[in-house]
Amino acid sequence: xxxxxxxxxxxxxxxxxxxxxxxxxxxxxxxxxxxxxxxxxxxxxxxxxxxxxxxxxxxxxxxxxxxxxxxxxxxxxxxxxxxxxxxxxxxxxxxxxxxxxxxxxxxxxxxxxxxxxxxxxxxxxxxxxxxxxxxxxxxxxxxxxxxxxxxxxxxxxxxxxxxxxxxxxxxxxxxxxxxxxxxxxxx
Amino acid sequence: xxxxxxxxxxxxxxxxxxxxxxxxxxxxxxxxxxxxxxxxxxxxxxxxxxxxxxxxxxxxxxxxxxxxxxxxxxxxxxxxxxxxxxxxxxxxxxxxxxxxxxxxxxxxxxxxxxxxxxxxxxxxxxxxxxxxxxxxxxxxxxxxxxxxxxxxxxxxxxxxxxxxxxxxxxxxxxxxxxxxxxxxxxxxxxxxxxxxxxxxxxxxxxxxxxxxxxxxxxxxxxxxxxxxxxxxxxxxxxxxxxxxxxxxxxxxxxxxxxxxxxxxxxxxxxxxxxxxxxxxxxxxxxx
Numbered sequence: 001x002x003x004x005x006x007x008x009x010x011x012x013x014x015x016x017x018x019x020x021x022x023x024x025x026x027x028x029x030x031x032x033x034x035x036x037x038x039x040x041x042x043x044x045x046x047x048x049x050x051x052x053x054x055x056x057x058x059x060x061x062x063x064x065x066x067x068x069x070x071x072x073x074x075x076x077x078x079x080x081x082x083x084x085x086x087x088x089x090x091x092x093x094x095x096x097x098x099x100x101x102x103x104x105x106x107x108x109x110x111x112x113x114x115x116x117x118x119x120x121x122x123x124x125x126x127x128x129x130x131x132x133x134x135x136x137x138x139x140x141x142x143x144x145x146x147x148x149x150x151x152x153x154x155x156x157x158x159x160x161x162x163x164x165x166x167x168x169x170x171x172x173x174x175x176x177x178x179x180x181x182x183x184x185x186x187x
Numbered sequence: 188x189x190x191x192x193x194x195x196x197x198x199x200x201x202x203x204x205x206x207x208x209x210x211x212x213x214x215x216x217x218x219x220x221x222x223x224x225x226x227x228x229x230x231x232x233x234x235x236x237x238x239x240x241x242x243x244x245x246x247x248x249x250x251x252x253x254x255x256x257x258x259x260x261x262x263x264x265x266x267x268x269x270x271x272x273x274x275x276x277x278x279x280x281x282x283x284x285x286x287x288x289x290x291x292x293x294x295x296x297x298x299x300x301x302x303x304x305x306x307x308x309x310x311x312x313x314x315x316x317x318x319x320x321x322x323x324x325x326x327x328x329x330x331x332x333x334x335x336x337x338x339x340x341x342x343x344x345x346x347x348x349x350x351x352x353x354x355x356x357x358x359x360x361x362x363x364x365x366x367x368x369x370x371x372x373x374x375x376x377x378x379x380x381x382x383x384x385x386x387x388x389x390x391x392x393x394x395x396x397x398x399x400x401x402x403x404x405x406x407x408x409x410x411x412x413x414x415x416x417x418x419x420x421x422x423x424x425x426x427x428x429x430x431x432x433x434x435x436x437x438x439x440x441x442x443x444x445x446x447x448x449x450x451x452x453x454x455x456x457x458x459x460x461x462x463x464x465x466x467x468x469x470x471x472x473x474x
Contacts, residue, residue, distance in 0.1 A: 020222075021259075021260075021261070022222075022259065024362075049358070049362075050358070050361040050362050052361075052389075052392035052393070052395070052396055053392070053395055053396040054391075054392055054395045054396075054425070054426045054429035054430060054433075055392065055422070055425060055426065055429070057429055058425050058428070058429055061471060062467065062468070062471060065467075065468070065469075065470040065471040066467065066470065090362065091362075091363060091364050092362060092364065095364070162225065165223070165225065165226070172192075174421055174422040174425055175190075175421070175422055176190040176192055176193075176421070176462075177421050177458050177459050177462045177464055177467070178190065178192075178193065178462035178463065178464055179192065180464060180467065181467070182467075
């Protein structure tokens with residue numbers, strides 16, 4: 001499967017990571033499927049902490065009601081807080097991905113996000129995985145269209161202007177419904 | 188009632204902030220347990236660079252806020268300068284300075300030194316709960332969380348009424364999908380302080396996830412308790428909506444369920460109208 005990623009996905013996912021640097025974050029990816037390809041079109045930050053079933057259901061339904069036309073929920077992104085743990089999906093992340101795959105009746109995509117410091121600069125890297133809907137097995141994406149250069153150029157403004165401070169995830173939205181989980185300012 | 192985020196936005200959006208405005212922002216974030224370390228850092232730096240002469244006795248309090256915010260935002264050089272300033276004022280052996288220095292070491296990945304600092308404080312006062320927790324927190328970064336979980340349980344043996352530790356234990360169990368232990372932990376929080384509404388909501392979420400009709404009804408009870416006390420907690424409303432729908436799907440719904448579902452939908456629509464974000468649920472079936 002080939003995966004390509006639009007700029008707003010990088011921006012929103014990275015903003016979510018930067019806003020909650022001391023917590024694991026998870027978000028939903030929506031995109032368009034073609035024969036052997038998936039284009040990730042938008043990201044909806046979900047939570048900065050454990051994701052529970054009732055609110056996951058509602059979040060999926062609200063995303064379905066608000067996502068761009070012609071797109072479906074195709075996967076998730078997850079970032080685990082900087083620790084000595086090796087970068088991988090959390091048990092909760094795996095469960096959510098399985099739900100997404102079963103819901104879509106198709107393989108689901110996971111973007112794992114690493115945040116590291118290299119030469120005193122923050123470096124955010126994206127890794128793509130896919131979960132097979134039939135076997136629920138996670139593997140590398142054969143042709144990941146992730147472009148590190150494109151990702152970093154997308155994030156420059158997000159970091160420089162501190163746009164990540166205003167990112168809203170569903171955790172925040174459910175506490176205060178005046179906060180827009182679509183994050184239009186980052187689109 | 189205006190949300191904390193809106194109040195903070197209002198404080199921050201003021202142009203040409205005075206020293207009093209900057210202090211208000213820092214105090215508001217701290218007193219409401221909000222997490223905006225970069226904002227606190229910005230405000231502290233502005234206070235120290237433009238208004239330091241007027242700070243008097245608050246000068247080192249602001250430095251302390253600056254250091255904590257700098258550590259959390261990973262501006263470790265700034266944090267170190269602040270720690271040196273506190274050290275000059277209060278001395279190297281001051282417990283608060285050592286605690287902050289320990290947190291700095293943790294943030295810098297220097298866990299051995301952090302541990303030594305905490306051990307030093309505990310050798311002077313073994314009952315310092317905050318430092319016991321910080322020392323324990325060093326275990327949270329490891330791949331194997333079992334020692335951390337054991338440490339939390341050990342801490343609770345000596346401090347059975349410590350709500351923060353019960354909540355942290357619940358959180359760790361949740362992250363590891365250990366529902367029954369997570370539920371037990373949150374129910375301890377409820378018993379210790381029945382006004383901790385987030386614990387009721389968490390317990391309800393876990394019960395929903397565990398399934399069974401009995402669990403759904405128990406979840407509904409918890410959520411109704413929260414909404415009776417505060418009908419504008421939208422997280423509780425959404426969770427109750429989800430729970431009532433699930434009860435409906437079991438085919439074993441009691442008479443109250445339909446009423447609660449209707450009340451939930453009306454309340455949610457009102458909340459979104461009040462927040463002026465009804466567009467978010469325009470295409471969502473709340474009928």
